Amino acid sequence: MQITSDHDPLLALGGRKKIRDEARKIREKYFGNIVTASKNYFIPLIKYCRNACQYCGFSRKSEISKEFEDMVVNLDQLKDKLKEAKEYNCKEILFVLGDRPEQINRNVREFLEANDCENAVDYTVKACKMAVSMGLQPHVNLGVITRKEWEKLKPVVASAGLMLENISNRLTEKGQVHYASPDKIPKARIESIKAALELEIPFTSGLLVGIGETDEERIKTIETLANLANEFETLQEVIVQPFHPLPNTPMRNTEECPPYLLLDTISATRYILPPSLNVQFPPNLSGFPIHYGINAGANDLGGISPITPDYVNYSSPWPKWNFLMKQLRSYGYDLVERGPVYEKWKKYSILHEKHKVT
Ligand code: SF4
Secondary structure, eight states: OOOOOOSSHHHHHTOHHHHHHHHHHHHHHHHTTEEEEEEEEEEEEEOOOSOOOTTOOSSTTOSSOOSHHHHBOOHHHHHHHHHHHHHTTOOEEEEEEOSSGGGTOHHHHHHHHHTTOSSHHHHHHHHHHHHHHTTOEEEEEOOSOOHHHHHHHGGGOSEEEOOOBOOOGGGGSTTSTTTTOGGGOHHHHHHHHHHHHHTTOOEEEEEEESSSOOHHHHHHHHHHHHHHHHHOSOEEEEEEEEOOOOTTSTTTTSOOOOHHHHHHHHHHHHHHSOTTSEEEOOTTTOOSOHHHHHHTTOOEEEEEOSSSOOSSSTTSOOOOHHHHHHHHHTTTOEEEEEOSSOGGGGGGOHHHHHSOOO
């Protein structure tokens, strides 16, 4: 079914209170009092990126690290990190890379060559194989890639992700957040997401809230995600991610996404998406008590690492698992650990089917 909105998105959906109530009811019906999250281990495999998103704290503009050695994880370091992940009982290994890093940095090209890899995708495949050989479950996020590249990754990943962020071409124009970022052109992102979904890779996408988009653009983005979920079976979760300003970025003085807007967007997402899809928000960025987000319609808190930082939002540490568990329990919710692939989608994951990981 194609979903379309009227001009005023909140009115088209029935108003804020109606959406909040409906979203809560849907979450209660399909997820009861269960809230899920994954204990993950974040590995920023290659931090260089050919894009120039105005809010980015991950890539070469990062304040944390500028030396080449801090921008890539070599295979020896990787092995140590994977061992540490096992020690901390993290099932999920989150591999994150910038888009096409080999295109903008000669050192990266030489590094990849020295590892017998043509590009960052090949290196990610190598890293995933190492993780799988140690009984771990890779979830990869390496930006916009082609169908052929997804085909290479499918046998070695548990799941993968690519945020849609926003479907607005306007945001790629000069002066906007996604200017000079070829991989943020909505058509390119949708094509890459569709390629992964056609290959039935358990998949995560989502939207970024508060980056200068209009209400209408935000709703249309949710509708696009809903249409993808209706068309393909393996979109398993949608992240509603608030913009959070980071030091040393062009948007450091921009107001962060207000909590009410995040809550409204969580509710609208839950209301518009197919009801059994998982709706997630990051508890380290929300700016409100966790149960507010659950009451607004979310049922998942994403990856929470017991040991690594959130390299994307490095100034916002993840809350501790026990703290979240206690807090949620006091409001009647149970926090349940999941891996990168939700139960219903495990039949699509080669890792679960072939390697029998649990
Ligand atoms: S695509 Fe991602 S890593 Fe690259 S500049 Fe944009 S936010 Fe940063």
